[in-house]
Amino acid sequence: xxxxxxxxxxxxxxxxxxxxxxxxxxxxxxxxxxxxxxxxxxxxxxxxxxxxxxxxxxxxxxxxxxxxxxxxxxxxxxxxxxxxxxxxxxxxxxxxxxxxxxxxxxxxxxxxxxxxxxxxxxxxxxxxxxxxxxxxxxxxxxxxxxxxxxxxxxxxxxxxxxxxxxxxxxxxxxxxxxxxxxxxxxxxxxxxxxxxxxxxxxxxxxxxxxxxxxxxxxxxxxxxxxxxxxxxxxxxxxxxxxxxxxxxxxxxxxxxx
Amino acid sequence: xxxxxxxxxxxxxxxxxxxxxxxxxxxxxxxxxxxxxxxxxxxxxxxxxxxxxxxxxxxxxxxxxxxxxxxxxxxxxxxxxxxxxxxxxxxxxxxxxxxxxxxxxxxxxxxxxxxxxxxxxxxxxxxxxxxxxxxxxxxxxxxxxxxxxxxxxxxxxxxxxxxxxxxxxxxxxxxxxxxxxxxxxxxxxxxxxxxxxxxxxxxxxxxxxxxxxxxxxxxxxxxxxxxxxxxxxxxxxxxxxxxxxxxxxxxxx
Ligand SMILES: Nc1ncnc2c1ncn2[C@@H]1O[C@H](COP(=O)(O)OP(=O)(O)OP(=O)(O)O)[C@@H](O)[C@H]1O
Ligand SMILES: [Mg+2]
Numbered sequence: 001x002x003x004x005x006x007x008x009x010x011x012x013x014x015x016x017x018x019x020x021x022x023x024x025x026x027x028x029x030x031x032x033x034x035x036x037x038x039x040x041x042x043x044x045x046x047x048x049x050x051x052x053x054x055x056x057x058x059x060x061x062x063x064x065x066x067x068x069x070x071x072x073x074x075x076x077x078x079x080x081x082x083x084x085x086x087x088x089x090x091x092x093x094x095x096x097x098x099x100x101x102x103x104x105x106x107x108x109x110x111x112x113x114x115x116x117x118x119x120x121x122x123x124x125x126x127x128x129x130x131x132x133x134x135x136x137x138x139x140x141x142x143x144x145x146x147x148x149x150x151x152x153x154x155x156x157x158x159x160x161x162x163x164x165x166x167x168x169x170x171x172x173x174x175x176x177x178x179x180x181x182x183x184x185x186x187x188x189x190x191x192x193x194x195x196x197x198x199x200x201x202x203x204x205x206x207x208x209x210x211x212x213x214x215x216x217x218x219x220x221x222x223x224x225x226x227x228x229x230x231x232x233x234x235x236x237x238x239x240x241x242x243x244x245x246x247x248x249x250x251x252x253x254x255x256x257x
Numbered sequence: 258x259x260x261x262x263x264x265x266x267x268x269x270x271x272x273x274x275x276x277x278x279x280x281x282x283x284x285x286x287x288x289x290x291x292x293x294x295x296x297x298x299x300x301x302x303x304x305x306x307x308x309x310x311x312x313x314x315x316x317x318x319x320x321x322x323x324x325x326x327x328x329x330x331x332x333x334x335x336x337x338x339x340x341x342x343x344x345x346x347x348x349x350x351x352x353x354x355x356x357x358x359x360x361x362x363x364x365x366x367x368x369x370x371x372x373x374x375x376x377x378x379x380x381x382x383x384x385x386x387x388x389x390x391x392x393x394x395x396x397x398x399x400x401x402x403x404x405x406x407x408x409x410x411x412x413x414x415x416x417x418x419x420x421x422x423x424x425x426x427x428x429x430x431x432x433x434x435x436x437x438x439x440x441x442x443x444x445x446x447x448x449x450x451x452x453x454x455x456x457x458x459x460x461x462x463x464x465x466x467x468x469x470x471x472x473x474x475x476x477x478x479x480x481x482x483x484x485x486x487x488x489x490x491x492x493x494x495x496x497x498x499x500x501x502x503x504x505x506x507x508x509x510x
Contacts, residue, residue: 150342153316157336158356158403168355172346249346251385 037219042226045219059227062193062204065121066235069128070189074182076129077136084137085144085174086166098137106131107195114200124196131192132185139181143174176250179243186239190232205231264291265327266439267313267407272322274305274312275464283309283465286322288458290407293437297444297454299493301500304465306443310336310411313441326406335405339412341392343384349395350380356403363402370398373432390421394428401432410442414449422446423481426453430478447493451486452479459493461500469496 019039025031026038033041049055080098083090109130117123147170155165197206205224212220273284283305290296300306311317313324314336326334343352353367354360360367371377374394384392393413400408414422426449432438444450450457454473461468471489479486 150338150340151344153338154336154342154344154355156316157314157334159333169344172344175346249383249385251345 034216035218037222042219042222045217046223046227049223057203058205058208059231062197062206063231065124065128065196065204066186066189066193068121068125069192070132070182070186072125073129073132073189074136074185077133077140077181077185078178081137081140082144082166082171085141086162086170091141095141102134102138106134106192110195110199119200124193124201127196128189128192131188135184135188136178136181139177139184140174143177143181144170146177147173176247179239179247183236183239183243186235187232190228190235194228265289266292266294267327267441268323268325269313270323270325272309272312272319272324273464274308274317274319276308279464281305281463283460285466286460288467288470290439290441293433293439294456295433295440295442295454297442297450297457298460299444299447299450299457299497300460300465301497302445304460304463304500306460306465307411309460309465310409310441310443313407314409333405335400335403335408337393337396337400337408337410337413339415341384341389341396343387343392343395343399345384347384348380349376349382349384349387352384352395353398353402355399366402367398370402373401373435374398374428390417390425393417393425397425397428397432401436401438406439408438408440410440410444412443412445415445422449427478429453433477447490448481450493451489452481453477457489457493459496461496468500469493 022036023039026033026036026041046055049058080094084094084098085091106127109127113123113126117126151169151173152165155169160168193204194206194209197204198210201207201210205227208220208224212218212224267290269289270287272286273282275282275284281303286309288296298306298309308317312319313326314334316336343349344355347355350364350367350371351360353370354363357363367380368377371380374397376391376394376398379387379391384395387395393416397413414425417425429440430453433440442450442454451473455477457471457473458467459469459471460466469492471493473486473489475483475485
């Protein structure tokens with residue numbers, strides 16, 4: 001316990017030092033406030049937005065976009081990845097074309113999605129879903145293909161059918177790799193929501209970035225960056241919690257106290 | 258004659274399975290196993306013992322010949338592999354009940370087999386917390402819980418230290434006393450076969466064939482220092498050595 005506190009304390013030294021220097025530099029006019037406002041100014045602008053309620057609007061719409069895109073992308077990846085990982089024929093059919101699509105930088109889809117679906121929510125959610133899809137898909141496929149054949153044989157001895165093999169051996173055995181996939185998928189989801197909101201939105205944290213640039217208010221930009229960081233870290237910790245809870249059975253370094 | 262056939266549980270007739278254009282596997286294997294019998298299969302490395310056991314278990318198909326597994330109902334063979342092959346995400350108890358469709362209904366059955374293998378206190382433990390011997394005992398309980406008509410074992414104790422190995426051999430005999438389980442056990446260990454088995458099939462050659470069949474009539478449990486067993490041991494040893502010598506000549510040429 002004491003050790004853990006020490007660890008956190010050590011990690012806090014640099015950020016605290018940096019913020020202090022930054023605040024001091026801004027106060028003494030060493031940096032121009034129209035380029036980099038003091039941390040206190042940033043905090044004030046966040047508090048103001050929280051008070052007039054606009055903060056919640058921006059945060060919730062961004063969370064909604066990431067959440068929806070993440071769920072759709074993960075669900076699609078789970079279905080297709082399970083089929084490709086398990087059935088040789090599905091792999092031969094689907095994997096080449098998916099690999100080809102994967103080599104398209106996902107942001108290149110933006111104009112096409114805007115053309116097809118307009119500037120509203122569907123195009124943004126689709127873009128995020130595409131971004132989430134690939135890491136999840138790749139990890140599921142490699143997870144399933146990496147399941148120990150010896151464990152599958154145990155199921156075969158009990159005359160399990162394909163569905164039972166998948167449900168009782170293959171899915172639990174590939175869970176670790178699936179969870180790695182959805183964590184990196186979520187990371188990409190956050191990246192793509194910024195892109196989607198930069199390119200056309202009237203609400204959302206990404207919109208705050210644009211607004212801050214257009215109205216020359218750097219404190220908005222920095223506030224938005226910090227909120228992105230906090231939300232990204234928070235949702236990742238959530239997944240990490242789920243991961244360590246559902247993978248308690250793993251025999252690895254992390255579980256060796 | 259009639260009663261003998263009724264007792265035949267497993268009948269293998271001229272079964273063959275060949276790999277590498279007929280240079281590996283086994284061929285023309287014929288034997289029967291009676292209810293409650295423990296059969297040992299000994300043989301040099303690579304003579305197709307594991308392949309034979311996989312065919313008996315239904316994991317692989319034979320190329321030719323017939324294999325008939327009798328016994329009541331649809332219960333098939335249970336298999337104990339060289340490694341425990343436990344599901345790492347399941348507790349010991351859930352591993353024991355792995356073959357069941359809804360395990361929660363069979364807790365008492367799991368408890369029975371766990372106490373049989375002496376692991377009652379570990380029912381909630383995870384496989385990563387078990388020693389090699391405990392993991393293998395869990396695998397034994399798992400195989401027994403499904404009440405197979407025949408238990409197939411492929412070098413089940415070869416990865417264990419000498420003392421644990423002897424303990425588990427005696428455990429297997431205790432289980433046999435209690436449940437009269439029919440078993441076919443592949444092993445490298447002549448002493449193990451002599452201690453546990455009623456009949457030993459010695460395989461040799463590549464592809465492997467049955468070179469000898471040795472009946473051990475001493476009642477179980479046997480003393481490990483029984484002198485009549487020593488005579489059997491020498492005989493088996495010379496058969497294995499002959500086949501090995503033949504092999505070496507073959508591979509030098
Ligand atoms: N699926 C396979 N494809 C090709 N060759 C195989 C296959 N399975 C086994 N063999 C070959 O068949 C031979 C017999 O293998 P098997 O594992 O049955 O031997 P074994 O008697 O169990 O040997 P050991 O005592 O070392 O376990 C080996 O030469 C092996 O290489
Ligand atoms: Mg073998």
